[in-house]
Amino acid sequence: MAGTFFIMAACFTWALDTLIRYPLLEQGYSTLQIVLIEHIALVLITAPLLIRYRRHYLQLSKKSFASLFFIGGIGSAVGTLAFTQAFQYLNPTVVILLQKLQPIVAILLAYWLLKEHIQTHFLRWAGVILLGSFVMIWPDIQTLNSSNLHYSPDQAEFLKGYGYTLLAVFAWGASTVCGKYLSMQALPANAIMSGRFFMGFVVLALMTLTSPDAIQSMQTSDLSLTVVMALLSGLIGMWLYYQGLKTLPAQMATLAELTFPVFAAAINWVFLDMSLSLYQVAGATLLIAGNIGLRMVEEAKSRQSVQQQAA
Known part of the structure; x- marks a missing residue:
């Protein structure tokens, strides 16, 4: 029971992220500035880990270094930028729900890059997940079709929103692989995490040098909120999550994780007055159900494999 509580608490901290991230965007701060400050805070806090694992970093092969750079530069930096930017064009709850497409990206890339076999059940549950995503965006597809593809500001906005959302899905799904x-x-998990934040900071710093206009004077209260957001969703949330994993089977952890979009939808609905349409609710239900089915079957296959090896 304690493990479930820890993971649900982690999901709650991740859901609270929207209450800070979205208002900061409304204040006029750029996406780059918000994500850069997050990474500065995270790098400063995890600096002791960077020092502790410095020998591990120096011993990385070119392929391993490229993987770490991708996790930080693309996953942590570009992925978070795209995720945050999508909030400017779409309902944040929709953006969060569409992140549940990540398992499809991760499994396909694992098949391609790590040569992992794709089971038949993956195709079945992937179909359910994609159907749910399609139902969620169906009203926007209808709008686009009814206009005969003529440009309009509204179309441009939701196309940008879905584009940024899918970019975040790819960045984070590929980072998982x-x-x-x-x-x-055999690179320690803390070394991966701290290296991720540092690589992300490096990429964001380079972006800032090429886009100095994206940085503006920030009120002390807003700066404090950005740091709180980094601590809340970046550190505390992950600490709670891994505490839960210590005592909870992976299958139960997976189910507990799905409280995240539920918490996010409820919080955004109550505090940001961002309700979901009937299509979005129906699509979200299919999308979450597809994730549950996929992960439960994956867990069952994993247990069966372990039992066969033990025999």
Whole structure:
């Protein structure tokens, strides 16, 4: 029971992220500035880990270094930028729900890069997940079709929103595969996490040098909120999550994780007055159900494999 509580608490902290991230965007701060400050805070806090694991970093092969750079530069930096930017064009709850497409990206890339076999059940549940995503965006597809593809500001906005959302899905899904590869190379989890934040900071700093206009004077209260957001969803949330994993089977952890979009939808509905349409609710239900089915079957296959090896 304690493990479930820890993971649900982690999901709650991740859901609270929207209450800070979205208002900061409304204040006029750029996406780059918000994500850069997050990474500065995270790098400063995890600096002791960077020092502790410095020998591990120096011993990385070119492939391992490229994987770590991808996790940080693309996953942590570009992925978070795209995720945050999508909030400017779409309902944040929709953006969060569509992140549940990540398992499809991760499994396909693991098949391609890590040569992992794709089971038949994956195709079945992937179909359910994609159907749910399609139902969620169906009203926007209808709008686009009815206008005969003529440009309008509204169309441009939701197309940008879905584009940024899918970019975040790809960045984070691919980062999962790179992280798995680094784990297979025996790189400690804390080394991956701290390296991720540092690489993300490097990429964001370079972006800032090429886009200095994206940085503006920030009120002390807003700066404090950005740091709180980094601590809340970046550190505390992950600490709670891994505490839960210590005592909870993976299958139960997976189910507990799905409280995240539920918490996010409820919080955004109550505090940001961002309700979901009937299509979005129906699509979200299919999408979450597809994730539950996929992960439960994956867990069952994993247990069966372990039992066969033990026999």
